[in-house]
Amino acid sequence: MTFARLDHISDLDTLPRMPAWVTSTRAETLEDVAFLLGATLNHLHLVLGHTEVPHALLRDRLALRAAEVCVAFSGRPERAAELRDAVHLLRPGDLPGPAGETYLSWRRAVERPVSIRVLSRAIGGLGTGQIADWLDAGQGAPVARAARVLETVLTDRSRAETSALILADAALAQALGWETLLPLMVIGLKRADLRKRRDDLRMACYRAVTASAMEVVSVAVDLSRRAAHLNTVAPKLRAKGAGKAVEMFLTHDAVAPSSLPLPDRAARRLCDRLVDLGAIRELTGRDTFRLYGV
Numbered sequence: 535m536t537f538a539r540l541d542h543i544s545d546l547d548t549l550p551r552m553p554a555w556v557t558s559t560r561a562e563t564l565e566d567v568a569f570l571l572g573a574t575l576n577h578l579h580l581v582l583g584h585t586e587v588p589h590a591l592l593r594d595r596l597a598l599r600a601a602e603v604c605v606a607f608s609g610r611p612e613r614a615a616e617l618r619d620a621v622h623l624l625r626p627g628d629l630p631g632p633a634g635e636t637y638l639s640w641r642r643a644v645e646r647p648v649s650i651r652v653l654s655r656a657i658g659g660l661g662t663g664q665i666a667d668w669l670d671a672g673q674g675a676p677v678a679r680a681a682r683v684l685e686t687v688l689t690d691r692s693r694a695e696t697s698a699l700i701l702a703d704a705a706l707a708q709a710l711g712w713e714t715l716l717p718l719m720v721i722g723l724k725r726a727d728l729r730k731r732r733d734d735l736r737m738a739c740y741r742a743v744t745a746s747a748m749e750v751v752s753v754a755v756d757l758s759r760r761a762a763h764l765n766t767v768a769p770k771l772r773a774k775g776a777g778k779a780v781e782m783f784l785t786h787d788a789v790a791p792s793s794l795p796l797p798d799r800a801a802r803r804l805c806d807r808l809v810d811l812g813a814i815r816e817l818t819g820r821d822t823f824r825l826y827g828v
Contacts, residue, residue, distance in 0.1 A: 549581060549584060549586065549587075549754075549755050549758060550577065550580055550581060551751075551755070552574070552577055552748055552751050552752075553573075553577070556570060556573050556574060556577070556748070561741075561744075564737065567737065567740045567741060567744070568740060570744050571677060571740050571743060571744045574743070574744045574747035574748060574751075575676075575710070575743065575747055577747070577751060578747045578750060578751055579710070581751050581754050581755070582716075582754065584758070586758045586761075586762060587754050587757070587758050588757055588758065588761040588784050588785070588828075589714075590645075590784070590785040590786075591757055591761065591784055591785055591786065591787065591828060592716075592750075592753065592754055592757055593644040593645070593714065593715075593716060593717075594641065594644065594645075594785065594786050594787040595753060595757065595787045596644070596716060596717040596718075596721070596750065596753070597637070597640035597641045597643070597644045597717060597787070598614055598617060598618070598637065598640075598787050598788075599614075599717065599721055600640045600699070600703075600717035600720045600721060601617055601633075601636045601637035601639075601640045602614050602617060603720055603721060603723075604636050604640075604695060604696045604699060604720065605617065605633045605636055605637075606725075607695055607725050607728070608632070608636075608695070610632065610633050612633040615817070615818065616633065617633060617634065617636075617637045618787070618788045618817065618818075618825055619818075619823075619825075620633055620634030620637065621634050621637050621638060621641070622788055622789075622790050622793075622825055623790065623823055623825075636696050639656050639657060639658070639696055639697075639700065640656070640696075640700065640717060642655055642656035643656035643657075643700050643703075643704070643715050643717075644714060644715050644716070644717065646714070647713045647714050648704050648707055648708060648712075648713070648714060648715050650662045650665055650666050650669075653665050653700065653701065653704055656700060657696075657697045657700060657701075660697065665701065668683055668686055668687050668690075668701055669683060669701060669704065669705055669708075671683055671686040672686075672705045672709070675709075676706055676709035676710050677706065677719075677736075677739050677740055677743050678736055678739075679705055679706070679709050680702045680703065680705045680706035680709065680719055680739060680743075681702070681735050681736045681738075681739040682736075683698075683701050683702050683704075683705040684698050684699065684701070684702035684719070684728075684735065684739070685731055685732070685735055687701055687702075688728060689731075695728060698728075699719065699720040699723070700715075700720075702719050702720070702739075703715055703716070703717055703718055703719050703720055706718060706719055706743070716750070718743055718746050718747065718750065719739060719742055719743055719746065720746075721742075721745075721746035721749060721750070722741065722742030722743055722744070722745040722746035722749075723738065723739070723742040724738075724742075727739075727742065757828060760813075760828045761784055761828060763812065763813055764780060764783060764784065764808070764813040764814065764828055765780075765784075767808070767811045767812075767813045768780045768813075770811070771804065771807065771808075773796060773800055773803070773804050774796070774800075775794070775795040775796045775800075776796075776804060778794075778795045779794045779795060779796060779801070779804055782794065783808075783813075783814055783826070783827065783828055784828065786827070787827055788817055788825040788826065788827045789825065789826050789827065790823075790824070790825055790826075791804075791805050791824065791826070805824070805826050808826070809826070813828075814826045814827060814828055815827060815828075
């Protein structure tokens, strides 16, 4: 993502918190909703402008959150743990299943700068021309534009909810001048909101982005602190390939030891060492087929 860099701030304790008057205000009128939306988006932009924020890790974590929302919308039971397993424990030739494919779609959407080609690869089965037409349907201020894209896609393809939400967040990112997609609108919407149209849908999107921006700020601050601690303990690691392994943890929500650039036994020892140092967490609670993350 491209954000204004705040070079004069380097202490994580100075990462700005969302003001209490934003988090505690109950907006009823359109004017109040629009005001809080602007305030939360501005605050989010300031937080994301800090170099301490691990942007790739944040996007990957939010891709999991977005996939969890979309899977719930479809009525499936899979949640974060099952989605991680569906993707990270795949063997060559295996298929991820519907829930895993939803997760992969969001991961593909956030891993590279927003473009028609990237979105086509993320969604799959849709031509670049169709995607371009849908994105062109959005007009107006950023969230209103994204809401219009969401409505257009759902009108054309009522069952393509994941695709519609990816394109809506892509339109929002483009309108805000962000280089990469950040799952935002999807996190705050409810299943019933997807049946709304016109002003009702626009209002739902305003509220959704306001709520999700608050959540994303909290996640960004938490991941910044965890990433800073991992960077602090990294010099203590002596294993060959440890530096590349640390980089994987700093850019991926979850990592299997088998994917690290070390022999299997060395990879497991490194993960155990980082857990002991409080730098990463074991995410599954299992004795085997474990996954680790910041």
